[in-house]
Amino acid sequence: METGQVMSEAAPKGGGKREGGLGAPTRHPIDWKSEAFYDEVPLFKELERVYDICHGCRRCVSLCQSFPVLFDLIDESRTMEVDGVDKKDYWKVVDQCYLCDLCYQVKCPYVPPHEWNVDFPHLMLRAKAVQFKNGEVGAARKLLTNTRTIGGLASIPVVTEMVNAANRSPTLRKVVKNLLGVHPDAHVPTYHSRSAHDRVNVVTGALPSGRAAGPTRGKVALFVTCYGEYNMPQVVDDLVRVLRHNAIEVKLIEQEQCCGMPKLELGDLESVARYKQFNLPVLHEAVKDGWDLMAPIPSCVLMFRQEIPLMFPDDAEVLAVKARIFDPFEYLMHRHKAGLLDTGFRKPLGKLAYHAPCHQRVQNIGPKTRDLLSLIPGTQIEFIERCSGHDGTYGLCDETYAYAMKIAKPIVTRVNQADVDHVTSDCPMAADHIAHGMGNTKPASHPISLVRMAYGI
Template sequence: MATGYKEGSLDAPTRHALPWREESWYDEAALDAELRRVFDICHGCRRCFNLCDSFPKLFDMIDESPNEEVEDLSAGQIKQVVDACTLCDMCFMVKCPYVPPHEFNLDFPHLMLRYRAVEHRKGETSKADRLLAETDRNGKLGSVLSDVANWATDGKSETTRGIMQQMLGIDKRAHLPKFADIPLTNRAVALVPAPNPDAPGFGRRVALYASCYDQFNDQTPGEAAVKVLAHNGVEVRIEHPECCAMPKLENGDIPAVASAAARVAAHFAPLIDQGYDVVAITASCALMMKFEWPLIEPDNEDIRKLSAATHDISEYIVKLSKQAGLTPVEAMDASIGVHFACHSRAQNMGPKAMEMLKLIPEAKPVLTERCSGHGGKWGIYQQNFDTAVKLARPAVRSLEKTAPDYMVSECPLAGSHLKQVMEQGGAAKLPERIGHPVELMAKAYGL
């Protein structure tokens, strides 16, 4: 480790643009050297020991090595650390004291991303990862064949789930989302009400970005968001030009992410020029549009414009309440367990779901900041599922501790995973649903 360094930094963290078009970024010897440099610093610090499975694996392997040094690690052991990372960004955002502008210049998640980009370029991304990352294609097919698809993916369908486990490595115990019969945007004409002209938000316009999950799977958060915004006078339109490409980012397929970012940003550019704010229903999408895309394509003007115009749905409702006010919200005397999803935390905006739910009179939201363990598609794989359950248990214990009347999470995959872990643990009080916080806002409005 360097000498003469300062312990941590008081400066605001910054992130470098990803030099993914430069050949040097894919140099495997340089990558190995950088991995070992960063791992050595992590080994000497260990603040991240309880965040995810990457760090315990790393520290245990170093401790068990002949000389207890990073240099003892084999290439296979390094890959285990990378494969355990879910790109949640929590180490960068909440734990690491050595992120830029500190001289150590650590960005652990983007280093893991670089490793995967090298793997992807070499054609080493698994068939299952490539297949699952085609979310729009899968969603369109699943919606057209929803009856068959939902039967095949149901946990009770032992034969089909057994085949999926054998062929794709998807654990037959893992909860898989059901497909909606009709995509959300196809329901927009019937779904979107006229804005309330007497409400304080009248005159504002929102292009509601539906993730692939909102579009093809669970449409409840999207419906709730539309109703809450329109009730407060906001003109709403639902947009799904295509997936934000987070699953492809997890694969290291950065050219595909850059291509999707350019197309989505070009789609929203004229709407932004017409005065629309862009509001993402799903936290992962907001994170991609606000932060990841500008680091991948820093010179794209449409992407910069979209980043500046994008809000998370909870963030937007809180902003609306502060700037214009909200229509009166009915009291809800209820305790609410709020899971603070990693991709909400990574947006560096604070716990906006908590702020939003505090707008409901008599509501008592309580925050849980522990990881759900799901990690996008990571947690459904057979080699990861038991670890995903283990990582979720502290969050489950925290949510159950207050015996809340409702439980919510801004991550839809986290919500369903947490509920499944509760079921497995024999929870005395199992929530009917762990949905998005905006659903409780809609409930408080009687919508």
């Protein structure tokens, strides 16, 4: 079925149509290889249809900036309906969507199998793909989403200090704004000259063959990710230590490319496909050799669990990888259920503000990170389920930074009021964004680093 294809011709105002349904939400494959996918005539027809449904519902108004922009366009139009909005202004809504997926997963009552068949994020993805194919994405955005290229260059020892110094300099940040469109006040991650592969290879070693428990096999091949490799190698080290502490054999995927999420959000689906062509044979080989897969960033897990399978629904390697990739805390809680998690924590963590990231929530695995952190004695958790507004590049770019901070403000206010000892999120960019909004008065940590701290290892 083509993305956005309507299963019923009923108009949103047709009357008598039920809201919600009993069927579990499902998603259609992304028909990105067809010419029709990039045809603006059916795209604009579908945008108008879905915008009209959203206008009649409005329950997503608090999620992100896309919906306030849409509703303001409608309310300020001559008809106060979608038909009064200039078609060229439809792109203003698209530009504010960063594919967090929360509208689909937690708010919209009209997702498939409902007859209105609303998949707002994937409609926005289609529109972004049209923008990209039409050459409407600038060189700066393309470069900014080349995370592995930027990370590789920034990790060259002589370059690392220069890049980190530039990020700390208000004067040089203005230069970066002109070159890459990065807002001078946005939090920019630190780069490290010793990558995760350089650092972690020093401490890993063979363990006895893994012990299976539930869906886990006790052997993990770790997809390090671009961010893990260059921006948070210590967190990768912490994850390896925690897994090994729990008698889980670990190895790193030695050759990998970006998972493709930054390019997906840009609408550059051809680059996503190229990364897939590189990564999937390597990951599939690990699965065939008896390894489970894991990544320390929720967005990367989501790419292999959802987006790539929807782009390549008939690819056997893709489906095999989808079935064997895990979120770290999901994996550990499976082990805990089988009695194989070491719960001999030595150090309390005090009070934590734990933010559940969007791309973890939409995997429908439940709050496994919170559940594991709750096992640590002397630890209180302020549990936050709300988008941080960062999304990798959205919280960096000059034109969207203010919106990203606006979206984060309710979280920042809540964390400040809670008076916590740590700010933590499985998404390190979200944690840093929240801490940045607090003026960096509290440290931002990855929860796996806190678990290692609690173990005292």
